[in-house]
Amino acid sequence: NLSQQVSGIDQLGEWDKKYYLHPTTVPKTFSDNGPKIIFTEGNGIRVKDAKGDTYIDGVSMLWNVNLGHGQKELADAAYEQMTTLAYGSSFYGYSNEPAIRLAEKVVSIAPGDLSAIYFTSGGSESNDTAFKLARFYWHLKGRKGKKKIISITNSYHGATVAAGTATGIDAFHNFAGSRDIDILNAKAHLTNCELGDKSDPNYEGCIRDTIEKEGSEAIAAVIMEPVQGAGGIHIAPDGYLKAVKDLCEENDILFIMDEVICGFGRTGKIFGSDNWDIVPDLMSVAKGITSGYSQLGGVLMSEEIRNTLVQYDQILGHGFTYSGHPTACAVGLKNLEIIERDKIVENAKNMEKELKKGFKYLEDNHANVAKSRALGLISAFELQADRDADLPFDKSIRAAAIVAEECYKRKLILRTADFEEGKNIVAIAPPLITKKEDVEE
Numbered sequence: 088n089l090s091q092q093v094s095g096i097d098q099l100g101e102w103d104k105k106y107y108l109h110p111t112t113v114p115k116t117f118s119d120n121g122p123k124i125i126f127t128e129g130n131g132i133r134v135k136d137a138k139g140d141t142y143i144d145g146v147s148m149l150w151n152v153n154l155g156h157g158q159k160e161l162a163d164a165a166y167e168q169m170t171t172l173a174y175g176s177s178f179y180g181y182s183n184e185p186a187i188r189l190a191e192k193v194v195s196i197a198p199g200d201l202s203a204i205y206f207t208s209g210g211s212e213s214n215d216t217a218f219k220l221a222r223f224y225w226h227l228k229g230r231k232g233k234k235k236i237i238s239i240t241n242s243y244h245g246a247t248v249a250a251g252t253a254t255g256i257d258a259f260h261n262f263a264g265s266r267d268i269d270i271l272n273a274k275a276h277l278t279n280c281e282l283g284d285k286s287d288p289n290y291e292g293c294i295r296d297t298i299e300k301e302g303s304e305a306i307a308a309v310i311m312e313p314v315q316g317a318g319g320i321h322i323a324p325d326g327y328l329k330a331v332k333d334l335c336e337e338n339d340i341l342f343i344m345d346e347v348i349c350g351f352g353r354t355g356k357i358f359g360s361d362n363w364d365i366v367p368d369l370m371s372v373a374k375g376i377t378s379g380y381s382q383l384g385g386v387l388m389s390e391e392i393r394n395t396l397v398q399y400d401q402i403l404g405h406g407f408t409y410s411g412h413p414t415a416c417a418v419g420l421k422n423l424e425i426i427e428r429d430k431i432v433e434n435a436k437n438m439e440k441e442l443k444k445g446f447k448y449l450e451d452n453h454a455n456v457a458k459s460r461a462l463g464l465i466s467a468f469e470l471q472a473d474r475d476a477d478l479p480f481d482k483s484i485r486a487a488a489i490v491a492e493e494c495y496k497r498k499l500i501l502r503t504a505d506f507e508e509g510k511n512i513v514a515i516a517p518p519l520i521t522k523k524e525d526v527e528e
């Protein structure tokens with residue numbers, strides 16, 4: 088009997104190894120070593136573990152705990168809603184007040200003519216929903232061949248079959264059965280080949296080239312993150328997203344912006360798209376909509392898509408039990424209220440400057456630190472064997488992992504992106520309540 092052999096933290100560790108198969112974790116390492124940290128408490132930008140150690144949460148857990156840990160107001164909103172009406176269905180003509188109010192609120196802050204939202208329980212469901220709605224929109228328009236979705240290199244869109252297939256990071260496809268048909272990973276690297284310069288060395292396989300080869304009558308949508316997160320904090324150069332949006336318009340292709348990380352303040356604007364005044368046709372959100380206090384996502388859609396869909400007079404056979412979950416939506420509403428009241432988006436923008444000062448300090452003092460970048464509170468730096476010669480470390484040296492491990496020993500949780508050969512990227516994306524003193528620390 089396991090429970091009699093071990094006690095306390097050891098017992099939890101043993102049970103974890105034995106009974107709990109973890110997401111996005113190496114199963115063998117985990118079953119040999121068990122959990123690195125068992126989180127027990129959180130307060131502001133800090134979290135405590137079962138051993139009593141306190142860490143700075145330098146990545147807002149999974150870039151989602153935007154208001155930081157231990158926000159009592161969010162807990163109170165959940166408590167109040169749960170004790171009033173914890174759950175109510177949105178299927179078959181039913182609705183509930185928090186979902187209605189949150190839909191109105193999100194639409195009111197969304198860019199351009201994004202005019203309605205479909206609720207889900209997270210980012211992957213949002214992207215799958217966006218793909219289905221894009222395909223269905225073209226079906227309703229009588230253009231039934233427009234089905235394929237184009238995503239790009241280094242993108243992360245989720246773990247379900249469709250969103251997982253769209254994910255353009257090879258490491259997420261290293262096990263069997265992860266790819267779906269009809270979703271194309273274009274070899275686009277955020278260069279301006281999308282403007283049509285065929286002499287650009289990146290032209291072959293870019294989005295424009297893929298559309299030309301497939302024919303626009305086969306393509307329903309292009310999906311992209313405003314800033315690529317898991318793939319390595321890649322910020323598109325000015326003009327890139329506009330070029331892709333124009334390309335989509337020229338070819339009657341819908342543009343899906345995956346704002347799952349960037350939405351609700353992460354980049355120092357309410358939405359990542361706002362940094363370049365882009366209005367997509369469909370916009371996926373999740374994470375920051377509740378700051379991770381409840382599971383919620385959604386897909387915003389243009390007026391044109393909304394007006395087309397509402398003409399359909401049969402059942403729209405697509406729904407999640409937790410679509411429009413009253414408790415999740417009540418938490419989302421309170422979260423957006425706090426973001427406005429406490430000027431959280433402005434704070435993220437101000438902290439960008441502090442992070443950049445910190446990066447400059449690192450670059451001035453460490454010859455291996457290179458290519459730092461930040462947009463609001465999503466940021467990264469890279470490690471190179473020779474910065475001046477732009478030379479990467481040998482691939483046997485996992486420099487980013489070494490730095491993250493040393494930071495972890497010093498009680499700072501960071502995240503690495505070393506999917507691309509020779510790339511050693513360290514990501515920093517703390518909660519949006521982070522202060523100047525925290526950045527300095």
Ligand code: PLP
Binds near residue numbers: 317348
């Ligand atoms: N899209 C982006 C940009 C993400 O970063 C993530 C998760 O990290 C997802 C989608 C998937 O969201 P979820 O894990 O909530 O399904």
